[in-house]
Amino acid sequence: MPNEFDFIDWVRTRQSPSDRVILPAGDDLAILSGVPDALLVGIDQILDGVHFDSATHSPAAIGRKAMNRNLSDCAAMACLPLAAVVSLAMPRDLPATFAKELYEGMRTAGEKLGCAIVGGDTGAWAGKLAISVAILGRSDGVTPVRRSGAHAGDLVYVTGALGGSILARHMDFTPRIDEARALVSAHRITAMIDLSDGLSRDLAHICRESGVGAVIDADSVPVHADVARLPASNRTPLEHALHDGEDYELCFTSPDEVPSATRIGRIVSGHEIMLAQHGRKSPLVPLGFEHAF
Amino acid sequence: MPNEFDFIDWVRTRQSPSDRVILPAGDDLAILSGVPDALLVGIDQILDGVHFDSATHSPAAIGRKAMNRNLSDCAAMACLPLAAVVSLAMPRDLPATFAKELYEGMRTAGEKLGCAIVGGDTGAWAGKLAISVAILGRSDGVTPVRRSGAHAGDLVYVTGALGGSILARHMDFTPRIDEARALVSAHRITAMIDLSDGLSRDLAHICRESGVGAVIDADSVPVHADVARLPASNRTPLEHALHDGEDYELCFTSPDEVPSATRIGRIVSGHEIMLAQHGRKSPLVPLGFEHAF
Numbered sequence: 001m002p003n004e005f006d007f008i009d010w011v012r013t014r015q016s017p018s019d020r021v022i023l024p025a026g027d028d029l030a031i032l033s034g035v036p037d038a039l040l041v042g043i044d045q046i047l048d049g050v051h052f053d054s055a056t057h058s059p060a061a062i063g064r065k066a067m068n069r070n071l072s073d074c075a076a077m078a079c080l081p082l083a084a085v086v087s088l089a090m091p092r093d094l095p096a097t098f099a100k101e102l103y104e105g106m107r108t109a110g111e112k113l114g115c116a117i118v119g120g121d122t123g124a125w126a127g128k129l130a131i132s133v134a135i136l137g138r139s140d141g142v143t144p145v146r147r148s149g150a151h152a153g154d155l156v157y158v159t160g161a162l163g164g165s166i167l168a169r170h171m172d173f174t175p176r177i178d179e180a181r182a183l184v185s186a187h188r189i190t191a192m193i194d195l196s197d198g199l200s201r202d203l204a205h206i207c208r209e210s211g212v213g214a215v216i217d218a219d220s221v222p223v224h225a226d227v228a229r230l231p232a233s234n235r236t237p238l239e240h241a242l243h244d245g246e247d248y249e250l251c252f253t254s255p256d257e258v259p260s261a262t263r264i265g266r267i268v269s270g271h272e273i274m275l276a277q278h279g280r281k282s283p284l285v286p287l288g289f290e291h292a293f
Numbered sequence: 294m295p296n297e298f299d300f301i302d303w304v305r306t307r308q309s310p311s312d313r314v315i316l317p318a319g320d321d322l323a324i325l326s327g328v329p330d331a332l333l334v335g336i337d338q339i340l341d342g343v344h345f346d347s348a349t350h351s352p353a354a355i356g357r358k359a360m361n362r363n364l365s366d367c368a369a370m371a372c373l374p375l376a377a378v379v380s381l382a383m384p385r386d387l388p389a390t391f392a393k394e395l396y397e398g399m400r401t402a403g404e405k406l407g408c409a410i411v412g413g414d415t416g417a418w419a420g421k422l423a424i425s426v427a428i429l430g431r432s433d434g435v436t437p438v439r440r441s442g443a444h445a446g447d448l449v450y451v452t453g454a455l456g457g458s459i460l461a462r463h464m465d466f467t468p469r470i471d472e473a474r475a476l477v478s479a480h481r482i483t484a485m486i487d488l489s490d491g492l493s494r495d496l497a498h499i500c501r502e503s504g505v506g507a508v509i510d511a512d513s514v515p516v517h518a519d520v521a522r523l524p525a526s527n528r529t530p531l532e533h534a535l536h537d538g539e540d541y542e543l544c545f546t547s548p549d550e551v552p553s554a555t556r557i558g559r560i561v562s563g564h565e566i567m568l569a570q571h572g573r574k575s576p577l578v579p580l581g582f583e584h585a586f
Contacts, residue, residue, distance in 0.1 A: 039332065041334075041376065041378055041411065041412060041427070041429060042378060042412045043378040043379065043380045043412060043413060043414050043425065043427055044380070044414045045380040045382060045414050045416060045425065047382050047416050047418040047420060048418075048420065049418060049419055049420070050416060050417075050418050051416075083334065085334055085335060085336040085427050086336065087336045087337070087338040087380075087425040087427075089338060089340050089382075089423050118334065119334060119335045119336060120336060121336050121337045121338050121425070123338060123340050123343060123344075124343075125340040125341075125342060125343050125421070125423075126342055126421075127340060127341065127342070127420050127421040127423065128418070128419075128420040128421075130382050130418075130420065130423045132336065132338065132380040132414070132425035132427075134334070134336055134378050134380075134425075134427030136334060136429075
């Protein structure tokens with residue numbers, strides 16, 4: 001299996017233009033025209049041993065995560081969820097209660113943010129547990145925020161604090177839909193993404209799509225209290241905040257002062273992403289996250 | 294893992310009513326309101342060892358099947374495909390060429406019927422190959438045909454011939470979208486489904502959703518030529534046509550004479566589905582399909 005990001009690059013080269021598709025693959029959600037307001041659609045899967053561990057995590061927590069990751073994609077574009085469809089590939093030896101609790105975890109998480117599960121497909125197989133959720137979103141009066149709108153001079157912000165999500169938060173987080181809607185109603189938000197792969201990697205998505213660079217101020221990056229409780233590693237607390245991933249907070253750019261979020265840097269021309277620390281700058285290399293269950 | 298159909302029953306009892314959802318889980322696709330014309334959405338997965346065999350089937354054929362099963366769901370409701378999103382769970386040892394060929398199989402199948410892939414999620418894992426496709430459909434001037442509209446006195450029809458799809462057709466079929474659109478434009482189609490689980494089981498879905506029974510005339514069921522080429526089994530040719538599954542033809546009901554399809558029986562009041570053969574009737578028990586790769 002090739003690197004996921006290379007594969008998506010290749011997929012994008014294979015897509016045909018369509019009048020009906022405003023924004024095809026490559027952002028958090030696709031935008032379709034031909035509906036009142038914009039209709040948005042995306043899909044996200046979680047896999048046993050990659051995004052959760054079926055031997056450790058409860059079925060309800062697994063289901064909740066499957067739904068919340070998609071709701072976090074809605075937050076990333078400042079849209080409201082409309083409906084979801086789900087597919088479950090279930091090991092044959094899992095009991096019925098497991099499937100029900102998993103579904104309840106999905107349903108409850110969806111209902112909290114107004115997202116009904118409107119369809120699905122369940123199959124038993126000799127493989128491991130895999131869950132896909134496809135989500136529809138509606139813009140509801142707000143222009144969806146893409147990754148591609150950042151300009152040199154914009155400020156870079158994050159909501160919340162980052163790092164150490166592996167302790168527990170990666171399984172139990174609140175998709176930032178309310179925060180995203182509040183942000184776009186009060187400020188000019190030029191680009192936004194949810195932090196699933198890690199700040200270093202997700203910021204690189206914004207910069208690449210926008211054709212810009214960035215300078216991140218190391219002292220400004222909010223490190224989550226969980227980082228101090230991690231087992232000893234060869235990463236510094238800052239490195240955990242920059243690279244751990246699965247924070248499911250928002251990273252966005254704006255020319256405005258945004259008091260409700262933490263300013264961590266600024267967008268610059270060019271394409272380099274630099275980390276400013278101790279009075280000097282060094283390249284901020286995306287490391288992404290790797291779970292170790 | 295419990296029986297899939299029991300699980301869906303249970304899921305349906307857990308759903309909350311919503312103004313935005315005209316038709317929730319339980320049909321081929323969900324129907325959403327709040328869009329011009331109806332927007333339809335559904336999801337369908339294919340799993341290694343269940344719906345295909347990655348050691349035997351080409352990646353392009355696997356991708357084609359993943360897309361075509363969803364397009365067949367569009368046909369079942371007489372809607373036109375709008376767009377699809379896909380998730381791929383890929384074994385880590387699969388080469389990049391496999392993923393690309395699989396995507397090309399999906400993309401080509403979609404484009405043949407006007408369906409663009411507008412998003413996706415790809416992940417590598419220690420598990421087996423699983424592919425989910427979520428599809429959006431648009432009614433485009435036609436009221437979507439549900440499973441629930443059959444009335445006593447309607448005639449039961451199928452397109453094409455049935456049975457023996459395991460030889461090759463289950464991997465390479467044409468979703469009957471054109472046929473479905475032609476049918477609804479020329480006739481009163483009261484209920485429709487695509488034949489994925491086998492005529493006996495899929496007709497039972499129509500009857501249950503419509504609150505009716507049916508009598509199928511054994512001599513009228515069109516047996517596919519593939520059945521004669523199957524290895525010897527304990528099933529008769531008729532039983533193959535009734536139960537094999539994965540024909541991806543349409544089964545529908547109508548009060549009209551429909552010359553372009555094969556009339557195989559009629560809808561009756563009650564809830565029993567009977568097979569009329571040799572001058573007597575016996576219950577037509579759904580057997581569904583089981584692959585043996």
